[in-house]
Amino acid sequence: MLETENLGKTYPTGDEALRDVSVTIDGREVVAMIGPSGAGKSTFVRCINRLVEPTTGRVLLDDRELTGLGEDELRNARRDIGMVFQEYNLIERLTVMENVLSGRLGYVSNWAALRRNFPPEDVERAYELLDLVGLDDMEDKRVDELSGGQRQRVGIARAVVQEPKIVLADEPTSSLDPETSRDVMELLTDIAVRRDVPVLINIHEVDLAEQYADRILGLHGGELVFDGPAADLTEESKGVIYRGEEPPESATAVGGGEPTDVETADRRADREPLPAED
Amino acid sequence: MAGREWARFDARERLFRLASVVVAAAVVIGSWEWLDMSLRYVTSAPLQVGDLFGRMYPPDWGYLPNAVGPLAETIQIAVVGTIGAVLLAAPVAYISAENTTPNRATYALGKVIVTVSRSVHTIVWALLFVVMFGPGALAGTVATAVRSIGFVAKLLGEEIEEIDFGQVEGVRASGASPFQLLVYGIVPQIKPALVGVSVYRWDINVRAATILGFVGAGGIGVQLFQAIDSFAWRTVSALLFAILAVVLVSEGVSAYARRKVR
Incomplete structure (x- = not known):
């Protein structure tokens, strides 16, 4: 079981890429993390195995805290986390x-x-x-x-x-054509079932996320603004995730997507999704 | 459409360009005057060359069996010197590459080693090591190695700076140790350069080793120097042909190996 508690990352440049992200991933769940370019998706998965060092919060894998481990222990802990990359x-x-x-x-x-x-x-x-x-x-x-x-x-x-106890996939389909992307998504979901491990996939193609994931996490501006079953992802919640719109009263989104000054940039990113973030 | 003038350079630029030419010419003329060279010998040179060739012909092929041992020694000096240099250069390359060096002090150390090694010629290193180890192939081998460290470390270090760090990250994510990161993440990426640079340096070292004997540091140069000293010009020409053959073969081997590894 993977847990993150108030995970945050501020880069030395002062960019706050991730703020207070708390999620629990368990079982053989396929979890897709969606969000516009620069929302912090890549930073989030890299903070889990500390390829990127988080600045605040904790990461726990089967109740063992990964944040704060020394070099040797961290290497041991990384053996339990499989990772798939965009550029392989x-x-x-x-x-x-x-x-x-x-x-x-x-x-x-x-x-x-x-x-x-x-x-x-x-x-x-x-x-x-x-x-x-x-x-x-x-x-x-x-x-x-x-x-x-x-x-x-x-x-x-x-x-x-x-x-591994969990498989992380950072934009595994972004360098692939649509046909191959589906093959790879099928393979990843198949592995979750066969190996009985949860799979966390960063992805910017919303349709693939809806099609293959059991659960969807939505990031906007470094904050978790949606966490729910794939079936609950409505047009409103997509608006919250991609354009930072205020969630309607009935929405399942967590937290509030306050409009920020990067909103216009995000709108542009939404129309023409960039292949890679960070 | 009258009145539209165009010039590639404006007045200032033209003045600067003219001044550059004048300065360059002044440096050439000044150097010539300062060296106080006489062209007297140039006029007699064709005669001298003809005379020398006359004395060199025909080459004393009968001497060559005596040259086989020293030629083999020359190649061995280059082989052992280059292997030693590559082994010593590997850690230097690691610390003189910006992306792998542990800290600023090690980076500076790497750069100093590279510069010192490269700024002194093999012959000068050989003179020093002949004093330390006495005349012979050992002095030549160590001189070859010391001179080559900087060359190999500099080129390998630049290669390390060019690697794709994603490949290292991929290995790191699986929980590999720092040594394993090096062996799996870095070495495969610089392997073609490692082979290419080593073989290329060996090729240079074969040529450099042919004259190490002039300062008593072993190899075919010992025989060549003695032959010149005793005006045995026919022996000299035979030796020069033998050296040429060895150099051509080593260049061929070097080119083949560099083509083969990718």
């Missing part, structure tokens, strides 16, 4: 198998890692996952020979081979 973040010059096995690095010694000497059960697990994501017989291909969709499958296999 694979090691381009290494093979598919080396990339998948790199998800097990937290469990092997430096010397074994150097010699690519992973335990047989890790290798077996990696093979099974390559079959699952549809990359059988590709283990010895170099990643830079693969297509975008194939790369993202390797990225997913690398995250899942960790046997």
